[in-house]
Amino acid sequence: MCSPAIIEQVKKRISRRNALAALGGAGVAVSTGCLPATSVKNTAPDKKSVPPKNSRWGSKPVEQVSFSRVVDLSHTLHPDFPAWFVAGKKMTTRGKRTFVPPAVVEVKPVFEWEHDKVNLNQITYWEHVGTHMDAPAHFSEGSTVDEIPVEDLVLPLVVIDVKERAAKDPLALLNIEDIRSWEDEHGPIPERACVAMNSGWAKYVEKPKFKSLDTKGKHRQPAFHIDAVEYLMEECEVVALGVDTFSFDNQHSPGSDVHYRWLGDERWGIENLNNLDDIPTKGATIVVGQPSIKGGSGGPNRTMALV
């Protein structure tokens, strides 16, 4: 399922970590926290257990988890839900091809109770609307949604709060210092985590503030700093990124650096998270109910937190 290029990337990543481990945990990142490089051996497949199909992470799929509360981390998707495109407004891709996006989602009644005593709709959407996954394939030749094993959709959830800065600046970035501060208070980022940014943006979802258009009509929203993403890639066993905005990138990375770097490294992400204020910063488990549509590059899902 993985192309040779992807396998090569993983080998490089592992050998990079092993080199760090050989240095006895040298380097600021290792000494300040995240997954210590010396524990990388734990991520190698355990021959006594069966690693999940296609898993890039090899270690025991899920640690013992307990919960007694479920929190909905998804927004409800509807035709007026804010997206990174505007329905009906021409857009041009990097490849200079032009497209006219459709409605964010079309819910077209087919069978109707009144006539048929059954209800059934035809649903049409461009992937990457609403609360949705970005699979590696969105910005690379990597895995599609159906190639991500279910074990990698249930992860320890870390929520990093940047609300104060975001309230002053719609282009605020979650940076390395935010991660280090979190680690100082809560300890290393857990292995195989999903690291989510809480910028407070979810509450604006039905308001113009969510897009915070600038004078040129470009949307603005908090995002990840590419350095923070590199840090999470190099020094931690982070499987997924999450944001409560509609993009990991903003105008500080107009080339979609975070998307290319993260998804191109065979990791995945989730955008437009909701209700991050309702869960603890550490200790919750994210469950990403991603429909397994063959060849999908991402798409709307139901994401929950088990607390």
Place this chain on the structure above:
Amino acid sequence: MCSPAIIEQVKKRISRRNALAALGGAGVAVSTGCLPATSVKNTAPDKKSVPPKNSRWGSKPVEQVSFSRVVDLSHTLHPDFPAWFVAGKKMTTRGKRTFVPPAVVEVKPVFEWEHDKVNLNQITYWEHVGTHMDAPAHFSEGSTVDEIPVEDLVLPLVVIDVKERAAKDPLALLNIEDIRSWEDEHGPIPERACVAMNSGWAKYVEKPKFKSLDTKGKHRQPAFHIDAVEYLMEECEVVALGVDTFSFDNQHSPGSDVHYRWLGDERWGIENLNNLDDIPTKGATIVVGQPSIKGGSGGPNRTMALV
């Protein structure tokens, strides 16, 4: 969110149970197991806790749950996945309206890596394909997918095995005796459960056997007996039904009795479950990652079991 008609149905159901409770647990169903009628008081909203929004079940949303394994209960959806319709073949609804169904799912590339250095597809489907939810609204004027609170998507899972009978008869039915036998061995059906039929059908998903067409071209597959469904409705606090086939009904209930009765009682179901052999008959927790699309009558999702 609930219509007066639905609220009235619930009131009737509760008063019926209270009447049974007043009889001191009389009646075969009550005495043989399921949720004892006398424990109905536990399902009334606990004023000390906040009942989930829209919950029809009122009791504490989730009991303490522990797990260390995740099992994928979904099939991957693709254009050739078997459905209750045939793409391109005219069909007539109960209301005498005719339709020509589209492909089971259309995954149409929009942005492509080769040209755009991004992948993105347009997805189109009729709801009720692949592993999917039937919301109450599918066969009633009840709740749509977005109106089911997330707490009601995480439930104790009971798996009842009818494989032996199904192997001999593609129209085998899960009946009351199957439920009673299960209870004799494992105790009462847990409160707020999802009760799933394991007919062994999932392994045929890519084979003609999955549809087992009869001489008239009608499909055949194991399903629930209407009496079993009535039993689960009347005597248990079962929230959801599950089947590893594409319908709760088969030719023994050509009027879709199970769909009308169950969904019309503001309960939901899930069809085309997978991998039921990989989880215990009791003790797993089902998590239904149902995308929350406003107005949806159901649709493809990612269903998992936490074990």
